[in-house]
Amino acid sequence: MTDRVKGHRTTDSGDARRDRWKSHRAARREEFVEAALRALATHGPDLAMEHVAHEAGVTKPVLYRHFTDKADLVVALGHRGTEILFERLIPAMNSEEAPVPRIRKSLQAFFSIIEEYPNLYRLLVRTTFADRGLDADIVAEDKEVIANALAGLLGDYMRAFEIDPGGAEVWGHGIVGMVQNVGEWWLERRTMSRDQVVEYLTQTIWAAIDGTLRGWGVTIDPDQPLELNKIVKLSLGDAG
Structure with a gap:
């Protein structure tokens, strides 16, 4: 017998999927911020986005999926510093x-x-x-x-x-x-x-x-x- 009932979906709601995706993105941003802290220790305050991407083991395009620009990353670093x-x-x-x-x-x-x-x-x-x-x-x-x-x-x-x-x-x-x-x-x-x-x-x-x-x-x-x-x-x- 199938687990499906006609007209009823057993998959998670769209809201649940969005919440999981939002949590995943937040966790990834945190990982990248920690990578940026490590890159700062090596490259100093003039670090570039490629330094952070290299430290995190990703490409720059992946990093830019989570931060609109370097300014966005710096603000995130500021909040972590706080x-x-x-x-x-x-x-x-x-x-x-x-x-x-x-x-x-x-x-x-x-x-x-x-x-x-x-x-x-x-x-x-x-x-x-x-x-x-x-x-x-x-x-x-x-x-x-x-x-x-x-x-x-x-x-x-x-x-x-x-x-x-x-x-x-x-x-x-x-x-x-x-x-x-x-x-x-x-x-x-x-x-x-x-x-x-x-x-x-x-x-x-x-x-x-x-x-x-x-x-x-x-x-x-x-x-x-x-x-x-x-x-x-x-x-x-x-x-x-």
Whole structure:
């Protein structure tokens, strides 16, 4: 007896087939992005599409089925870089530790990434695609998200200590801007180790925070965990 009933198809619906094809294409794009990361390590930020295709073991026409052009691939690399950054940075920023160790751990997370993926960072900082609008400026978007999240965290602490939180945004954006600028300088110069630059930044940031707190009559032990542990309200979705 046949498994078919007249007028009824036992095959998957068109929607199911489309969903499977969409998932397949997404998975292939991810594979090509990982290949591009490996190609970046070899060829630097000036890599070409043929370098990526060779690394992935496909022809350029196959690569162009998944990315409209190099700009499209760079944007995808930017989103992957954001994932890597937030996967390390969020747990570090939300660690239940004393103020100085918490600052240090957060800085280590950032500097470990630019040390591990220097050419990805250079590519994203140097590349602009005006016709793609803000979606292509991944670094600026990440800075904005992290600065706003940090401002929210600092504002929470300032209110808890009964300090005017009006300067929280200044603090958030100022710290993020300083860290990025130092990171770019260190990446090109390497006149000191990662641990050294992290320690200098840790002490600089803490000295500024401590000075501000003392101006409001608040003194905290930098090496003792605080009774209240405010967390950064930040997720990967905030950058997407």
